[in-house]
Every structure is written in structure tokens, then in C-alpha cells.
Amino acid sequence: MAEGLLELTAESFEEKVLKSEVPVLVEFYTTRCPYCVKVIPTLEAVAEDYGEKLVVAKLNAEDHYDVTAKYQITGVPAIILFVGGEVADRITGAAPKEDFTAMVDKAVKD
Amino acid sequence: MAELYDVIIAGGGPAGLAAGLYAARDGLKALLIEAALPGGQIATTDSVENYPGFPQGVTGEELSEKMEQQAKRFGMEMTTDTVVALAAEGHAWTVKGERQEHRTRAVIIATGATPRKLGVAGEAELANRGVSYCATCDGPLFAGKKIMVVGGGNAAVEEADFLTRFVAGVTVIHRRDQLRASKVIQDRAFENEKIDFLWDSVVVEIGGEGKVEWVEVKNVKTGETSRRDCEGVFVLIGSEPNTGFLQGVVDLDEKGYVTVDREMRTSATGVFACGDVEDFIFRQAITSAGAGAAAAISASKYVAGWKE
Numbered sequence: 204m205a206e207g208l209l210e211l212t213a214e215s216f217e218e219k220v221l222k223s224e225v226p227v228l229v230e231f232y233t234t235r236c237p238y239c240v241k242v243i244p245t246l247e248a249v250a251e252d253y254g255e256k257l258v259v260a261k262l263n264a265e266d267h268y269d270v271t272a273k274y275q276i277t278g279v280p281a282i283i284l285f286v287g288g289e290v291a292d293r294i295t296g297a298a299p300k301e302d303f304t305a306m307v308d309k310a311v312k313d
Numbered sequence: 314m315a316e317l318y319d320v321i322i323a324g325g326g327p328a329g330l331a332a333g334l335y336a337a338r339d340g341l342k343a344l345l346i347e348a349a350l351p352g353g354q355i356a357t358t359d360s361v362e363n364y365p366g367f368p369q370g371v372t373g374e375e376l377s378e379k380m381e382q383q384a385k386r387f388g389m390e391m392t393t394d395t396v397v398a399l400a401a402e403g404h405a406w407t408v409k410g411e412r413q414e415h416r417t418r419a420v421i422i423a424t425g426a427t428p429r430k431l432g433v434a435g436e437a438e439l440a441n442r443g444v445s446y447c448a449t450c451d452g453p454l455f456a457g458k459k460i461m462v463v464g465g466g467n468a469a470v471e472e473a474d475f476l477t478r479f480v481a482g483v484t485v486i487h488r489r490d491q492l493r494a495s496k497v498i499q500d501r502a503f504e505n506e507k508i509d510f511l512w513d514s515v516v517v518e519i520g521g522e523g524k525v526e527w528v529e530v531k532n533v534k535t536g537e538t539s540r541r542d543c544e545g546v547f548v549l550i551g552s553e554p555n556t557g558f559l560q561g562v563v564d565l566d567e568k569g570y571v572t573v574d575r576e577m578r579t580s581a582t583g584v585f586a587c588g589d590v591e592d593f594i595f596r597q598a599i600t601s602a603g604a605g606a607a608a609a610i611s612a613s614k615y616v617a618g619w620k621e
Contacts, residue, residue, distance in 0.1 A: 235357055235374060236450035237349030244393065244412075265453040277454050277524060277545065278441025295441035297349075 208246060209260035213267045221288040223258055226310060228303070230261040231271055231281040239280040242297040246282070249303045257307060286310050318344050318417040319616045320609070321408045323396040324555075326353020327598040328588025329423035330380040331605030332612075336421075337387035339613045344417070345384070346410055348395040352377020353425045354552075354589070355598050357449045359475045362497075364598050373449075376598070396424065399562050399584070404621060406583060418619045419583045419612040422559065422571060423605060426552035426589040426596075431463065435519035436548075443525025443545045448472035451547075455480050460545035461528055462486070463516055469549035470494040470502045476547065477507040484541070486511045488533055511541075519546055554590045568593060577608035583619075585612050 208230065211219060220227045230246060232239035243261075250259035264271040264279060274283060274290065283293040284306055291310040294302055320336050322329045325347030336343040350356040358373035367376075385391065394410030399420060401407075408415050428446035430436060436444055445451040448462075452475065460480050462473040465487035471494070473483045485502070490512045492499050502508050511530060517538065518529040525546055531538045554570045564572040564580035570593050571579055571586040579586050587604035589596050 233450055233453050235350075235359075236447065237356055239450070241349040241393075241395075268453075268456060271454065275524065277443050277451065278445055279450055279454065281441070 208243065208250070209258065211260050211262040211267075213270055216262065216267075216270055219258065219260060220285050223285070223288075225256055225258060226291070226307065227258040227260060227285045228307065229283050229285060230259075231264040231274070231276050231279055231283065232261055233265045233279050234263065236279050238297040242280050242282070245297070245300050245303065248300055249307065252304070253307065256311070284310050315414070315416050317405065318342050318415060320344075320419045320421060320612050321346065321406070321415055321417040322421045322423055323399075323408065324348075324353065324423035324425055324588070324590070325351040325381070325391065326423060326425045326588060326601065327355055327380060328425070328590075328601040328605035328608070329353070329421070330377075330384050331602035332421045332423060332587060332609040333384040333389040333391075333605075334380075334387065335606045335609035336612060337384060337389040339609070341609075341613055341616060343388070344390045344392065344415060346392055346394050346396055346408070346415075348393070350377070351381040351391070357447055358471075359449055360471075361598065363495075380602075397558050399559065401581070404583070404619065418616050419585065421577075421605075421608045421612055422563075422579070422584065422586040422590055423588045423601075423608075424555040424590050426554045428548065429551045429553050431516055431519075431548050431550065433516055433518055435521075439519055439521060439525050439546075442523065443521065444519060445545065445547050446549070448476055448547055448549065451545075452476045452479050455545045457481050458544040459542065460484075460547060461516070461541070461543045462547045462549060464549040464551075465489060465491075466493045466549075466551065467495060467498055468551075469547075470498050472547065472549055473508055474498075474502050474505055477505055480507070480545075483508045484511055484543070485509075486514050486516060486528075486530060488515045489513065516546070552589065552596075554593075556590060566593075576611040577604060578611060583615060585615075 319341035322345040333345045355373045362370035398409040571591040585608040587608040588601035
């Protein structure tokens with residue numbers, strides 16, 4: 204059920220992303236970034252498709268620079284796939300749904 | 314059969330939102346389709362000081378929100394989607410989005426423009442790895458770093474000033490020996506200690522291992538090249554009209570801008586255009602809004618005489 208993406212904080216990042224048992228797709232965004240807004244419906248659709256097998260969340264990169272800096276994010280939206288607490292893959296920009304599905308499928312298969 | 318709108322406006326920047334306001338106030342059943350953020354290029358402008366009515370200036374965000382609220386107040390509908398095609402069906406038009414299709418009597422194209430690229434080596438490879446076309450989007454990610462801004466117009470100089478809020482320092486690289494930006498903006502940049510200028514120069518390559526680490530610049534007068542270290546390059550050299558989807562539907566000029574007459578009519582009956590998508594010369598929020606109002610007035614006249 205897509206109720207909108209889970210909004211992360213520096214505090215919840217470890218628990219919800221790094222310690223998650225299922226893969227997590229995190230969108231790093233800044234507040235005045237049109238493509239960050241544009242990609243949200245796509246990510247919600249991806250969340251709907253995978254249900255319990257994938258968590259889809261977002262993090263405000265401006266307010267959480269400490270977390271952002273760790274992942275070398277220099278362009279938003281940066282959508283990073285975390286598997287077992289590690290960066291498995293990433294896409295930057297408002298890519299089409301197929302790109303995200305392909306990325307998630309590949310990582311989940313490994 | 315899908316409901317028939319009186320007018321569908323493709324694009325929600327100042328042109329589209331002004332068109333929506335005028336269309337709705339004239340009693341037209343109007344739908345505005347916006348792909349990302351209402352406000353268009355204004356949505357990613359930090360501060361707008363030259364839009365009449367705001368003596369102390371206004372943030373791009375606030376101006377965008379107000380324009381949207383005003384149009385919706387009079388009944389304009391709005392949806393998030395990207396328009397990908399326009400097809401004539403008898404006297405009506407089908408507007409195809411990535412997600413939905415709609416039918417309408419008249420269309421107003423207000424799809425604006427997207428940032429122009431340098432077209433140099435390393436630019437595509439390092440896009441989003443230090444190369445950016447949007448200062449408000451990516452500026453906060455370069456806290457404490459040294460960056461380059463390429464360009465010499467209002468956008469480049471204003472955004473260079475905006476970026477000094479986050480970054481350690483900015484070098485503005487411009488191919489001439491004077492800026493095109495308006496005097497107020499220039500003076501502010503010259504007084505900003507974090508900004509220095511590299512004149513008569515163009516970027517010929519952007520490089521680094523997996524992220525931007527340097528740019529190669531060439532002096533256009535002497536031909537000399539030199540390498541400069543940096544961690545980011547903001548390319549702010551103007552924009553190109555979003556008209557790819559209109560090929561074969563309406564006449565476009567050699568630069569890709571939609572050709573319109575004084576009443577904002579395109580070459581296709583029932584299709585109007587306004588804003589950066591047709592205006593190469595002025596490209597201001599206020600001129601776009603003016604064009605949007607004009608397009609809506611013309612569309613309204615057209616709809617009044619429309620027959621199935």
C-alpha cells in the first residue's frame with residue numbers, strides 16, 4: 204500500500220535503512236529540486252509493486268548533510284539502493300520506472 | 314468518452330499559471346498539466362527581485378505558490394504528468410501525458426525551457442558527480458567546497474551569489490570580458506568576497522576520477538589553456554525550449570522555439586503558446602506571465618466559437 208514514501212531522519216537512518224532486513228531504496232533530495240518531486244510518483248509505484256519485499260524512503264539531504272556526505276551525493280535526486288546496510292547501486296535523476304525496477308531486480312537476485 | 318476540457322495548459326511555470334488564472338476566471342473548464350514543480354524555472358530560483366508587485370523581492374517558492382493558489386481559486390484544475398504528444402481529433406485535441414490522456418477544445422503550450430549543456434568532454438560522464446545545471450537543487454550538497462560557475466548572464470551571476478551561502482568559493486568562468494547580467498546583480502557579485510572571475514574563458518573539458526576534480530579552461534583571446542581544481546561545475550549558460558514533442562504538430566523556428574503571432578496562436582488551429590517555449594528574446598517571469606494571460610484570452614475567444 205503506497206501511503207507516500209517513509210521520511211527518514213539521521214536518527215532513523217541506521218535502524219530503517221542500514222539494519223533493514225529487506226532492501227531499501229532511499230531518495231536523497233533537496234527542498235527546491237523539481238526532479239526530486241517528479242520522481243516521487245515513480246518511486247511510489249515501485250513501492251507498490253514490491254510490497255513487503257522493498258522499503259522505499261526519502262531523506263532531506265540539506266538537513267542531514269552528515270548522512271549525505273558519506274554517500275558522495277553531488278546531484279539530486281539520488282536514489283540509492285541499500286542491501287544489507289551497504290550501497291548496492293544508485294540512480295541519479297528522475298529516471299523511468301523500468302530503470303528502478305531493473306536496479307532492484309538485479310540486486311535482489313544477487 | 315473522456316470529458317472534454319475547454320483548455321488544457323501544458324506546463325505550470327509563470328506562463329502556464331497566468332494562462333490558467335485567466336482561463337478559469339473566464340469560466341473555461343481548464344486543466345493544467347505540470348511535470349514537476351509549479352513555478353517552473355521560478356521554482357528553482359532562490360530570490361526574485363524583478364517581478365512587479367514585490368518591493369522587497371520574493372522567494373521563487375513563494376511566488377510560485379501564490380500563482381498556483383490564485384489560479385486554483387477560480388477553478389483551474391491541476392495534475393502532475395509530463396505531456397508527450399498532441400494529436401488532433403477532428404476539431405478537438407488529445408493531449409497525451411505519460412500517465413493519462415485528456416481531450417480538449419484548445420491547448421496552450423507553456424512547457425518552457427531546460428538548461429543548455431556545454432557539450433564538452435567529461436560533462437556527460439560527470440553529470441550529477443559534480444556537474445550540475447540547478448544551483449538551488451544541488452548547491453547545498455557542495456558545502457565547504459570550491460566550485461566553478463559557467464556563464465555570464467543573470468542566472469549565472471545570481472546563482473553564483475546564492476551558492477556562496479554554502480560553498481567555500483566560486484569562480485565564475487565567462488567567455489567575454491564583461492557580464493551580460495543586469496547592473497544590480499553584477500555589483501552584488503563583485504562585492505562578494507567569495508566570488509572571483511575568470512574572463513575571456515571557456516571550459517573545454519571537465520575531469521576527475523568518478524567525480525569532478527578539475528576543469529580545463531581556455532582563454533579565447535590568447536588560446537592558452539590551464540587546469541583548475543574544483544569539486545563542482547554549475548553550468549548556467551541559458552536554456553533550450555521544450556518542444557521536441559511538438560515536431561510536426563506546430564511550426565517551430567530554427568532554434569526550436571514555437572512560432573506564434575501577436576495573439577499567441579501557433580500554426581495549428583486551437584493551439585496557443587506562451588512563455589520561454591516561444592520567447593527567445595525576453596524570457597522573464599513577467600513577460601511569460603503576460604504572454605500566458607494573452608494566450609488564455611485568445612484561447613477563450615477561440616473556445617467561444619468552437620463547434621464539434
